[in-house]
Amino acid sequence: MIKKTAPDFTLEDLNGQKVSLSDLKGKIVILDFWATWCSPCIQSFPGMQASIEKYKDDDRIKFIFVNTWESDINPQEKVKTFLKNNNYLFNVLFDNSNTPVNAIATSYGVRGIPHKVVIDQNGFIRFESSGSSSNINSIVSEMSAKIELILTEPQPNN
Template identity: 35%
Template sequence: MKASTWVIALCLGLGMLMSASAMAEVSGTAPDFTLKSRSGDNLRLEDLRGEVIMLNFWASWCGPCRQEMPHMDAIEEEFRDYGFRVLAVNVDQHRDDAERFLDSVPVDFAILWDHDSTVSERYDVQAMPTTVMIDRNGEARYIHHGYQPGYEDDYRAQIRELIRE
């Protein structure tokens, strides 16, 4: 079995095993990073202090990522005026794979490139997708491993909590 096929099978298997318990509360300052965005600009997490951030790690080969992306787009639009942003960090080695994915699942939020997995390693990403909710002070507050329909309700509740603080 090719390595990429094995990773896809593992990702899908983990996704099927994930349940509501795949979310955990966390604490600590979210590791800072600077990544190139799809628009060509560099984006630094530290520069977004004062906003609530949904940091999502995804890959083009991840089926749950394909399901989750349209929900994240709607969530950013719903909460944007309250100081909320989605940052979606792609971990594909080849940008073309991610661009093909985005052609079929268009989104308006920021797409960032982490081709060498430097940032995903700093966040100890173990499953695709992985989502980290970061408060206005730059503290990581919630982490979600995988995605199942209905997680977007949890995301909205956490975002409401964090924007009210």
């Protein structure tokens, strides 16, 4: 586990609503940086969908898929079509609109995608990883282990 401050951000979701990391304080946030053209990203999605399903009733956990590095003029439409065609229920934010190009990916030091960042309830990055597997059980186990380590860590008294 690492412990460094997660850069705050405000990005738009699929509906044009603004979402800020600071609004999610108190939750464990899993950021998955990805693009529709990224084969390793797409291979990891069944495992990420299974992870979302595992934690769907736990309001302490929030999965966010940060779409970045898209070359398409209209990434929102491309992503909507991709999600619909694959039946993914991802909460997607766009690192391509109304911000300097890929500003969030840059602030998180993303050099390759997929890139996953797990942020604890206090806004600290606790885990980072690049690349992925296509093994659904492996991805769910990895995500679960990271989440459970954070959940069982003693929290400072405020």
